[in-house]
Amino acid sequence: MRRADRLFQIIQILRRHRKPLTADAIALELETSKRSIYRDIATLMAQRVPIRGEAGVGYVLEGGYDMPPLMLTADEIEAAVLGAQLVQVRGDAGLARAAQDLIAKIAAAVPERLRPIVLEPASLATQRKALPEDIVDVTAIRAAIHSGRKLRIDYRDEQARPSARCVWPITIGYLEAVRLLVAWCELRTDFRHFRTDRIQAVEVLEERFPERPAVLRAKWRKTMNARDRHDD
Incomplete structure (x- = not known):
């Protein structure tokens, strides 16, 4: 790998990590020596790339740094x-x-x-079966997730039984056969998964839910992991 390419790759690696990354870890990924990484980091710092850290502790690329968008492999x-x-x-x-x-x-x-x-890409994404069409505008649901606002939804389960729910939307899972809204359901006081094609109506409320979506997503993952261990 040319040194110019390696300098670019070091920036890319640091951009992927929020926590300090050691020279050993960078060297391992780039298949080069730790000494070379130390020299490259020093060069980047001299070029005013905002890298913070030191040898033995790790390095972090400070926020706000960007590169020209055409520098893509x-x-x-x-x-x-x-x-x-x-x-x-x-x-x-x-x-x-x-x-x-x-x-x-x-x-x-x-x-x-x-x-x-x-x-003319070498890779192609295909789909054998069309996903069920949504009745509601999922764009509004995604906007509610970003803004942390509650939703009021009318829903029909797999037996077509209707229910009205007030939920805290945290993410949408795009699966192979369906799309799922993951949310905290006030009616069930627990996380629930709702197929978006079974949502009959949706209203974005002004009320925000009390926790950030990222915090709720972490709790949901923890809950799912605990259920998986219990099933095993």
Whole structure:
């Protein structure tokens, strides 16, 4: 690997981690020596890249640092296009449109020599069976998740039994066959999963739920892990 490429990769690695990362860990990923990483970090700092830390402790890339968007490798471009393709076939209508626009923007932004990777990718996301159509606008649900607002939903379960719920939406899971709204249900006082195609109506309330979505997501994962261990 050329040194210029390695310097770029070091920045990318640090961007992926919020906690300090040691030179040993960086060297292992880049398959080079720790001494080389120390020299490269010093070079980046001299070029005013905001890296904080020291040898033996670890390094962190401070927030607010960005690089030109065209500095993407061929694999990174293909990964982005493949991810957008998956969203096109599995995401809700709003995200599917956004994914299509994203691919077009990537094609317009990358250098000419990399454009075939976008327009004629080696990887292709397909779907054998169409997902059930949603009755409600899932874009509104995603907006409620971002803003931390409660939802009032009318729902029908697999036996078509209706219920009205007030929920705290925390994430939407895009699975192979369905999309699921994960939420804290005030009626059941527990986390519940709601298929988005079974939601008959949705109202975004002004009231915010008392905990941040990220905190609730962590609690939900902990609950799911505990249930999995119990099932085992």
